[in-house]
Amino acid sequence: MQPKKSARSTQEPRWLRYSLIGIALAFLLSFLFLPLVFVFVQALAKGVDTYLDALKEPDAWSAIRLTLITAAIAVPFNLVFGVAASWAIARFEFKGKAFLVSLIDLPFAVSPVICGLIYILLFGSHGWIGPWLQDHDIKIVFAIPGIVLATVFVTFPFVARELIPLMQAQGKDEEEAAISLGASGFQTFWRVTLPNVKWGLIYGVILCNARAMGEFGAVSVVSGHIRGETNTMPLHIEILYNEYQQAAAFAVASLLALLALVTLVLKSVVEWRLRKELAAQDELPPDGLPATPRTAHA
Amino acid sequence: MSIDIQNISKRFGPFVALDNINLSLPTGELTALLGPSGCGKTTLLRIIAGMESADQGQVLFSGNDATHLHTRDRQVGFVFQHYALFRHMTVFENVAFGLRVKPRKERPSDAEIRQKVTHLLQLVQLDWLADRYPSQLSGGQRQRIALARALAVEPKVLLLDEPFGALDTKVRKELRRWLRHLHDEVHITSVFVTHDQEEALEVADRVVVLNKGKIEQIGTPDEVYSHPATPFVYQFLGNVNVFHSRIHGSWAEIAKQEHQGEAVAFVRPHDIEITRDAGQGALQGTVRFVHPIGPVVRVELAHQSETIEVELSRERQQQLDLRVGEVTYFRPRQVQVFEDVQDFVI
Amino acid sequence: MSKPHSILPGFRLSLGYTILYLSLIVLIPLSAIFFKTALMSWPDFWALVTSPRVVASYKVTFGTSLVAALINCLFGLVVAWSLTRYQFVGKRFFDALVDLPFALPTAVAGITLSSLYSVNGWVGQYLEPHGIKVAYTPTGIVVALTFIGLPFVVRTLQPVLEDLEAEVEEAAACLGATRWQTFRRVIFPAILPALLTGFTLAFARAIGEYGSVIFIAGNMPMISEITPLLIVAKLEQYDYSGATALALVMLVFSFVLLFTINGLQWWASRRGQRGA
Numbered sequence: 050m051q052p053k054k055s056a057r058s059t060q061e062p063r064w065l066r067y068s069l070i071g072i073a074l075a076f077l078l079s080f081l082f083l084p085l086v087f088v089f090v091q092a093l094a095k096g097v098d099t100y101l102d103a104l105k106e107p108d109a110w111s112a113i114r115l116t117l118i119t120a121a122i123a124v125p126f127n128l129v130f131g132v133a134a135s136w137a138i139a140r141f142e143f144k145g146k147a148f149l150v151s152l153i154d155l156p157f158a159v160s161p162v163i164c165g166l167i168y169i170l171l172f173g174s175h176g177w178i179g180p181w182l183q184d185h186d187i188k189i190v191f192a193i194p195g196i197v198l199a200t201v202f203v204t205f206p207f208v209a210r211e212l213i214p215l216m217q218a219q220g221k222d223e224e225e226a227a228i229s230l231g232a233s234g235f236q237t238f239w240r241v242t243l244p245n246v247k248w249g250l251i252y253g254v255i256l257c258n259a260r261a262m263g264e265f266g267a268v269s270v271v272s273g274h275i276r277g278e279t280n281t282m283p284l285h286i287e288i289l290y291n292e293y294q295q296a297a298a299f300a301v302a303s304l305l306a307l308l309a310l311v312t313l314v315l316k317s318v319v320e321w322r323l324r325k326e327l328a329a330q331d332e333l334p335p336d337g338l339p340a341t342p343r344t345a346h347a
Numbered sequence: 348m349s350i351d352i353q354n355i356s357k358r359f360g361p362f363v364a365l366d367n368i369n370l371s372l373p374t375g376e377l378t379a380l381l382g383p384s385g386c387g388k389t390t391l392l393r394i395i396a397g398m399e400s401a402d403q404g405q406v407l408f409s410g411n412d413a414t415h416l417h418t419r420d421r422q423v424g425f426v427f428q429h430y431a432l433f434r435h436m437t438v439f440e441n442v443a444f445g446l447r448v449k450p451r452k453e454r455p456s457d458a459e460i461r462q463k464v465t466h467l468l469q470l471v472q473l474d475w476l477a478d479r480y481p482s483q484l485s486g487g488q489r490q491r492i493a494l495a496r497a498l499a500v501e502p503k504v505l506l507l508d509e510p511f512g513a514l515d516t517k518v519r520k521e522l523r524r525w526l527r528h529l530h531d532e533v534h535i536t537s538v539f540v541t542h543d544q545e546e547a548l549e550v551a552d553r554v555v556v557l558n559k560g561k562i563e564q565i566g567t568p569d570e571v572y573s574h575p576a577t578p579f580v581y582q583f584l585g586n587v588n589v590f591h592s593r594i595h596g597s598w599a600e601i602a603k604q605e606h607q608g609e610a611v612a613f614v615r616p617h618d619i620e621i622t623r624d625a626g627q628g629a630l631q632g633t634v635r636f637v638h639p640i641g642p643v644v645r646v647e648l649a650h651q652s653e654t655i656e657v658e659l660s661r662e663r664q665q666q667l668d669l670r671v672g673e674v675t676y677f678r679p680r681q682v683q684v685f686e687d688v689q690d691f692v693i
Numbered sequence: 694m695s696k697p698h699s700i701l702p703g704f705r706l707s708l709g710y711t712i713l714y715l716s717l718i719v720l721i722p723l724s725a726i727f728f729k730t731a732l733m734s735w736p737d738f739w740a741l742v743t744s745p746r747v748v749a750s751y752k753v754t755f756g757t758s759l760v761a762a763l764i765n766c767l768f769g770l771v772v773a774w775s776l777t778r779y780q781f782v783g784k785r786f787f788d789a790l791v792d793l794p795f796a797l798p799t800a801v802a803g804i805t806l807s808s809l810y811s812v813n814g815w816v817g818q819y820l821e822p823h824g825i826k827v828a829y830t831p832t833g834i835v836v837a838l839t840f841i842g843l844p845f846v847v848r849t850l851q852p853v854l855e856d857l858e859a860e861v862e863e864a865a866a867c868l869g870a871t872r873w874q875t876f877r878r879v880i881f882p883a884i885l886p887a888l889l890t891g892f893t894l895a896f897a898r899a900i901g902e903y904g905s906v907i908f909i910a911g912n913m914p915m916i917s918e919i920t921p922l923l924i925v926a927k928l929e930q931y932d933y934s935g936a937t938a939l940a941l942v943m944l945v946f947s948f949v950l951l952f953t954i955n956g957l958q959w960w961a962s963r964r965g966q967r968g969a
Contacts, residue, residue: 069646074787076768144555149712163924222429223431225398229398266799286800
């Protein structure tokens with residue numbers, strides 16, 4: 050009848066399809082890809098030697114070390130919390146559950162600056178327990194503990210909010226089966242629950258780690274910016290940039306950009322595994338809605 | 348092991364799932380808990396397994412109180428509706444799980460486990476699937492693996508929640524027969540939950556019909572089908588024609604029973620005889636439809652404002668040669684009348 | 694809280710730990726904001742949060758966040774649509790790229806965008822002759838916030854677009870609807886809750902954003918100074934009550950947005966059920 054019309058009734062005409070793809074790709078390339086390329090180009094703009102020198106500088110080293118330490122403390126803390134919270138929420142019925150779930154999301158809704166501020170209000174020299182801490186010579190704010198605390202706060206929900214929907218979708222049949230076959234609570238958790246949520250757990254940890262290493266606002270407020278002592282990598286970048294050391298700033302930034310790339314690759318791999326597992330579970334009649342792996346939301 | 352259920356009640360908020368259930372299940376029998384969805388049958392099964400706790404009442408295993416016994420210690424094998432196979436373990440490891448998690452002292456050696464699991468897989472005729480993962484199995488195969496897994500710990504009771512619910516019709520029929528044979532072989536006290544009357548009648552030694560948290564009838568498949576104790580059982584087990592005595596006075600007469608006030612008569616479609624001539628007590632009806640369905644022919648008759656469903660054998664239809672629009676006569680061979688069932692909703 | 698019956702162990706332990714940890718890390722520290730503000734008198738508080746520089750910062754923060762979220766809705770829809778509906782070379786790469794703003798630390802994004810859009814930058818040099826200044830203006834803030842917010846819209850829309858049943862669109866086509874009519878009357882209403890949720894998420898994130906904005910904003914009082922920066926500025930002057938008062942205003946607004954998001958999701962799930 051109308052030979053020009055596309056074969057499928059539910060497809061847009063070709064010109065529209067191509068323009069939409071064109072707009073989408075142009076937007077992604079200019080807004081996301083270009084900045085990513087720019088980081089590496091700037092980092093290497095003054096040659097490899099300058100690049101390596103910037104990374105070898107003692108202050109840069111100490112910033113890298115502090116960032117790693119912070120993540121190494123914050124991530125396990127939130128991992129344990131995420132597992133405990135998802136066990137309570139996805140495996141039991143109790144009053145106020147929906148409220149508890151929204152409380153867990155709370156840190157995503159709070160500005161990073163406020164995350165830092167609250168710890169100053171608590172532990173600062175004019176804070177609630179600041180004077181007591183001073184008397185006992187304990188430093189929290191403008192020291193490493195404050196940085197870790199602020200990081201724990203901003204990365205608080207990551208693992209929990211990946212695990213809760215996953216465990217809810219999987220249902221508790223397998224755990225009940227394990228118990229009915231004589232397994233103890235620990236055996237059930239270790240042999241049935243953990244292997245089942247493995248990929249969701251890794252997914253949450255990857256996201257949590259990326260945020261922990263890259264957090265700027267909250268850490269900036271509590272760190273006190275003491276060079277070589279309480280500067281994390283993002284804070285070190287800020288200082289270098291403000292001192293017009295472009296190449297050095299982008300050199301350190303390139304490390305974080307590399308971390309972002311690794312995160313994206315790992316995330317894609319894990320997402321693919323998760324999808325596969327949920328698809329396999331789809332074949333087994335589902336007890337809940339198979340949740341598509343979702344990225345963390347603020 | 349025999350199971351006794353005494354005065355068991357269970358509510359979920361305002362919803363009464365089980366209302367004072369009393370039931371005893373003798374050793375070695377295969378019992379079906381039959382009822383529509385929401386009648387409480389799965390809740391009852393989970394209470395027997397110890398996965399749900401009753402609000403009141405007791406569960407006795409071999410006469411001993413097991414009400415507060417943990418599932419782990421009840422020695423029940425539970426087969427879940429959706430099988431609940433461990434998705435990250437092979438078929439072999441799934442079946443071996445119950446043996447591997449035993450306390451060190453009771454745990455069999457690896458060789459013993461291997462032997463036992465192989466034997467069980469042979470019993471369910473799936474030993475060639477030992478290295479597969481659950482996602483690589485068909486529904487019927489998963490079901491049999493779930494059963495083998497439950498049997499591995501040598502339970503005293505086997506509980507099955509809608510064992511054939513998620514399977515397609517053909518596999519379902521095969522598995523039914525297979526379960527019956529398996530039970531004849533292992534002779535373990537077994538209870539299964541189903542909403543499919545055909546399944547309950549075909550597989551079980553005894554059928555417990557549940558409705559709205561109460562037991563309607565307990566009996567052999569033949570008893571519940573041929574002599575339903577309540578209108579609900581009559582309706583739930585097979586097709587039925589319903590006649591109200593007020594409207595169809597003559598039917599009560601046919602039943603040769605005197606009824607005061609409201610009464611309802613039930614007649615199964617295959618218990619109605621169609622004749623060409625008006626014999627004694629026969630009613631007149633006009634043929635509306637004639638549908639041959641497999642071995643039977645379903646005929647719809649219009650009688651006053653009602654539609655009456657009749658099932659004939661193919662031979663009978665060949666003799667009668669009923670045509671749409673014809674006027675014929677019909678008469679029940681067997682009627683069951685229930686009185687005082689005003690609240691009965693069809 | 695009474696123990697719900699379940700044969701699975703660990704309810705009290707896991708819930709107890711969850712609540713304890715939540716209280717220690719999140720609830721008690723957050724409550725400090727409310728207690729600290731409660732020490733201020735109402736007139737002081739009101740004067741502080743409505744002073745001209747502060748009000749100007751609200752306008753900048755909310756205005757740029759709104760524009761950025763709207764841009765993200767438009768382009769996010771096109772991106773999500775292209776990624777779910779069409780096949781093209783490098784699709785997996787572009788799909789993964791959408792998450793870059795989640796993975797890239799905000800400080801890195803900040804210095805990068807600022808350098809890109811400065812007068813001598815890769816992009817800025819082409820805009821400058823046309824009289825378009827991006828870096829160190831509110832436009833720069835919009836650019837940074839658009840970068841930050843894009844994944845929220847795309848990732849909220851994608852699963853909904855994937856789950857749309859092809860049959861519904863085919864039915865609309867069979868009933869004689871044009872492709873545009875099908876989109877407007879069948880597809881758009883179905884994805885509207887997700888689009889609104891994505892918008893709100895991007896908006897909420899943009900309002901609190903700090904790291905990526907401060908480098909590109911220029912931070913001129915009354916013109917391109919955002920509220921979070923003002924909080925930091927007050928903190929650096931040891932004006933704790935001033936910082937806390939501003940934080941409270943932002944916090945209240947964040948909570949309102951959080952409730953809006955929950956409400957939207959509830960609405961979406963209800964609509965889903967009704968349709969099913």
